[in-house]
Each structure stands twice: as C-alpha cells, then as structure tokens.
Amino acid sequence: MIACSSLLEARQEKATRRRAERLLQTEIDFISNPAFKTLDVEGEFEIFSECNAASWEGNNNSPSLKNPRQLPAHLARLCEGDVLAADEEQALFRRMNFLKYKANVLRSQLNPETCSDQELDTIELFLDEALRARNQIFRSNMRLVVSIIKKCVTPHVTFDDLLSDGIWTLMKAVDKFDYDRGFRFSTYAYRAITNYAYRKIADQRKERSRYLQAKQEQPLEEVSEEKRPEMDEQTWLELSELLDQKIENLDQREQLIVRARYALGRSSKVQTFQKLADQLGVSKERVRQLEQRAVAKLRAMSEETRLDQIHELVG
Structure with missing residues (x-):
C-alpha cells in the first residue's frame, strides 16, 4: 500500500x-x-x-440581436x-x-x-x-467586420477572402488595443481592418498586373529548356488543348506557369524557372513550388476524369 x-x-x-x-x-x-x-x-x-453574467452571454431579447438582412x-x-x-x-x-x-x-x-x-x-x-x-x-464587433468587408469586395477579391482576413485582423486588434487612451475600440478596429483589406486588394491588383504582363510577353521570350514528351505533332496539339481546358481550374499564377513550363499551344519551347521568376517578381524556388502545386491539382483532376494522357504528361 x-x-x-x-x-x-x-x-x-x-x-x-x-x-x-x-x-x-x-x-x-x-x-x-x-x-x-x-x-x-x-x-x-x-x-x-x-x-x-448577463453581459457575457448577451440578452437574447435585445432588439440589437436581430439578424442583419441579406446575410447567410x-x-x-x-x-x-x-x-x-x-x-x-x-x-x-x-x-x-x-x-x-x-x-x-x-x-x-x-x-x-x-x-x-x-x-x-x-x-x-x-x-x-x-x-x-x-x-x-x-x-x-463582428458586425463592424462584415460592414467594412461588404464595401471592399471587388471582382477579383471575394467577400469570403476578405472576411477571413477581417476576422483575423479583428482578433489581433482586440489583443493590441489600449483601452486607456480614451477612444473607442471600433475606431481602432475600423482602421486596422480597412487598411488590411485595402492592402490585400492592392496586392491582388499588382499580382494580376504582373500576370497579364507576363502573359503578353510570354510568346516573345527566348527560351531554351525543352520539356515536350515524345509524341507526334497532332497528338500534342490535341492533348495541349485538353490540358488547356483543365488548367482553367487553377489560379492565375499557376495557369501561367503550367502554360510556360509545358509549352501549351503551338509553341515548341518552355520557359525556365528563372525566366518565370523574373516575370512574376518571386524567387526561382517559389516558381518551382507553384509548379509542383499546380501539377498536383492536375494529377487529381486527371484521376477524377480518367484523362490518362494528362496524367502521363504531368506525371
């Protein structure tokens, strides 16, 4: 014992x-x-x-708790x-x-x-x-986040994308706010959430601009690295058209990289990682990572649709 x-x-x-x-x-x-x-x-x-205790849980009979209209x-x-x-x-x-x-x-x-x-x-x-x-x-303060995000949505930055960032920014603002300075938290949070949303929109525009510029310059680039599989020209053209349809499911950078690295269309050349890195304003290793991510997505799509030729091309 x-x-x-x-x-x-x-x-x-x-x-x-x-x-x-x-x-x-x-x-x-x-x-x-x-x-x-x-x-x-x-x-x-x-x-x-x-x-x-009442302040923790809120008053369920309060008129302010009515669901905001036009929200899921x-x-x-x-x-x-x-x-x-x-x-x-x-x-x-x-x-x-x-x-x-x-x-x-x-x-x-x-x-x-x-x-x-x-x-x-x-x-x-x-x-x-x-x-x-x-x-x-x-x-x-969640209503504040939703009201700000609804005003910041653009055709290329979705409400859901901005909402997740807005929630994260609100959490950080709660931790960083000094209540003893004499102004309301909503003022502090509004600036933090708005600034973050505008920065994301600006970054998206820069990325889209780089993508469009690189896409326009792509046919003019002198490239040397070959990566075309051994097959006749007609088979290659048919396969590249099929793959071209599938990569619409990738994001813009991934589409650009796949098209450049696999010489989609009638071009017989592919671009090097370094050339793409210079066009996109990222590192060579980052381009390699993006290609690997895009290829993984294409493999998954090829398995789902049993497009064996695509699987062979990107495998």
Whole structure:
C-alpha cells in the first residue's frame, strides 16, 4: 500500500510539473497599465465583479440581436452579439488585460519542481476568464467586420477572402488595443481592418498586373529548356488543348506557369524557372513550388476524369 501510494504521488508530481512547464511556455499577450500594479484588494474585486453574467452571454431579447438582412445564416449568427456601450467596452478590456497581467505575475513566480495544483488552477482560471472577455469583445464587433468587408469586395477579391482576413485582423486588434487612451475600440478596429483589406486588394491588383504582363510577353521570350514528351505533332496539339481546358481550374499564377513550363499551344519551347521568376517578381524556388502545386491539382483532376494522357504528361 505504501509503495502504491508513493507511486501515485510521484505520478501526480510529474503531471503537475508538466502542467507548470506548459504554462511557462504559453505566451500571454496583454496591454499593461500602470494602475494594475497599484490596485488594492478592493480594486481587484471591482474588476472581477464589474461585468456580470448577463453581459457575457448577451440578452437574447435585445432588439440589437436581430439578424442583419441579406446575410447567410452562418454570418448572421456571427453578428448576433450586442454592441457594447463605451463603459461596458472599457470594463471588458480592463478586465481582460488585468486578468492576463495577474496570470503573468503569478506565472513568473512558478517553480515547476515545487508548485501546487492550486497555484496552477488560479493561473488557468485567470486566463480562462480573460478569454471569455476577449470572446465577448470579438462577438460584439463582428458586425463592424462584415460592414467594412461588404464595401471592399471587388471582382477579383471575394467577400469570403476578405472576411477571413477581417476576422483575423479583428482578433489581433482586440489583443493590441489600449483601452486607456480614451477612444473607442471600433475606431481602432475600423482602421486596422480597412487598411488590411485595402492592402490585400492592392496586392491582388499588382499580382494580376504582373500576370497579364507576363502573359503578353510570354510568346516573345527566348527560351531554351525543352520539356515536350515524345509524341507526334497532332497528338500534342490535341492533348495541349485538353490540358488547356483543365488548367482553367487553377489560379492565375499557376495557369501561367503550367502554360510556360509545358509549352501549351503551338509553341515548341518552355520557359525556365528563372525566366518565370523574373516575370512574376518571386524567387526561382517559389516558381518551382507553384509548379509542383499546380501539377498536383492536375494529377487529381486527371484521376477524377480518367484523362490518362494528362496524367502521363504531368506525371
């Protein structure tokens, strides 16, 4: 019995030590505030109690929770959070950052060899409560993301592409916002999301411009590397036309690379990786990676449609 008890204690100590080591390796990102260091017990209690349970879950009877019109159901659900009043917003940001600060202070005092489960429970509780506050802020600002993204959609940048970036930017903005500067989070988030969306649109335009320029210059390029399989001219033309139809499923850069590397059409030459890298403004290795990705997609399509000739060409 004594040996069994000692074994259990050893296992428990090992589990506690591993748990402490995981906490020590966890990044705690927060915006500090000088007031956190001077709070007394009463001040800490005020922060812990200033956001009641109702504010976490939202009021389901609130008119502000009605689904925004002209949005799919899954997006409407993302926008169901109550819009926060200024004092509610400040309280949530203060609570979130203070809890992270407090968890970080306690974590800095941890010794994995001697700490107790109770100490670890306290730190994890603070982090869990901070995450709840963060999630509430995030849900309350999702409508802002959707409203911005809807205005930024272009024929070449879809709503879904911008939405995923907008959500990611909102998450980063929540972590980086300093509530003590006196302005609303929506102002800060609006600028961050809008700037990110405009940068993505600008990058897409540059990429499209490079693609169109490279496509126009492609027939004029002097190339030397051969990669045409051994087959008669008529068979090659038929096969290249068939492959040309399939590569419409690839993105623009992949289409350009496949056409250049496999000499689609009536050209008997292919372009080198370096030549394509210069045209697209990327590295030679990046062109190689893009070709491999495109070829993998074409292989999958050839298997699905049993186009053995395509599989042989790109295999």
